[in-house]
Amino acid sequence: MSTLKKPADTSEEIHEILRHRWSPRAFDPRPVEAEKLRALFEAARWAASSYNAQPWYYIVATKDDPENFKRVLSCFIEFNQSWAKDAPVVAISVAAMRFPNNNQPNRHAFHDVGQASANLALQATALGLQIHQMAGLSPEKAREVFLIPDDYEAVAGITIGYPGDPASLPGELRKREEAPRERKLLNSFVFTGEWGKPSPIIKAKS
Numbered sequence: 238m239s240t241l242k243k244p245a246d247t248s249e250e251i252h253e254i255l256r257h258r259w260s261p262r263a264f265d266p267r268p269v270e271a272e273k274l275r276a277l278f279e280a281a282r283w284a285a286s287s288y289n290a291q292p293w294y295y296i297v298a299t300k301d302d303p304e305n306f307k308r309v310l311s312c313f314i315e316f317n318q319s320w321a322k323d324a325p326v327v328a329i330s331v332a333a334m335r336f337p338n339n340n341q342p343n344r345h346a347f348h349d350v351g352q353a354s355a356n357l358a359l360q361a362t363a364l365g366l367q368i369h370q371m372a373g374l375s376p377e378k379a380r381e382v383f384l385i386p387d388d389y390e391a392v393a394g395i396t397i398g399y400p401g402d403p404a405s406l407p408g409e410l411r412k413r414e415e416a417p418r419e420r421k422l423l424n425s426f427v428f429t430g431e432w433g434k435p436s437p438i439i440k441a442k443s
């Protein structure tokens with residue numbers, strides 16, 4: 238079995254953990270150690286958040302709990318189910334959409350859940366794991382299946398595990414798994430002075 242690595246081809250030097258994080262669809266079937274899973278959620282716990290409201294929640298299930306694994310999987314869209322079913326751990330991130338102290342809407346709830354999940358992703362990479370986040374889930378189904386209260390909203394599906402053999406994926410997905418990772422250029426999204434005006438901080442690369 239070959240385990241794929243997909244380090245980012247960066248234009249500047251960045252931390253190795255950031256460079257090596259990527260989103261596999263092929264996962265090794267071996268289970269993830271409980272202490273490593275706890276470390277991932279501990280990493281999420283220490284994310285920054287607006288007013289320190291910590292609006293993140295995770296509903297998680299491991300393969301050795303087939304009933305709950307199936308319930309989480311059932312909230313993903315069919316395409317994501319097709320590959321996520323072989324991951325050893327699945328999860329759904331959930332955002333509290335109001336501040337607990339004053340019940341006002343939290344405009345940054347999804348932002349902060351994203352930050353927590355980014356922490357989780359990087360801790361995973363540091364432990365030899367990877368995660369794959371998914372917009373492709375039904376928040377309504379998640380609400381129904383897990384009795385998510387009003388004012389909380391499912392944000393993303395997540396698979397967690399050790400990266401596996403791309404050959405375990407069907408043709409088209411295997412091709413995508415092995416394709417190089419791509420990003421837009423720095424000068425297309427870092428501006429100074431005016432919208433759309435590349436910042437002089439960024440060297441023009443092309």
Ligand SMILES: Cc1cc2nc3c(=O)[nH]c(=O)nc-3n(C[C@H](O)[C@H](O)[C@H](O)COP(=O)(O)O)c2cc1C
Pocket residue numbers: 258259260261317369370371372373374393418
């Ligand atoms: C919020 C979010 C939603 C995503 N939704 C899906 C999805 O529904 N299905 C999927 O296969 N990949 C999904 N992805 C994975 C992205 O396609 C992937 O992160 C992107 O192509 C960059 O690749 P990399 O993470 O390997 O750098 C999602 C990623 C994020 C962060």
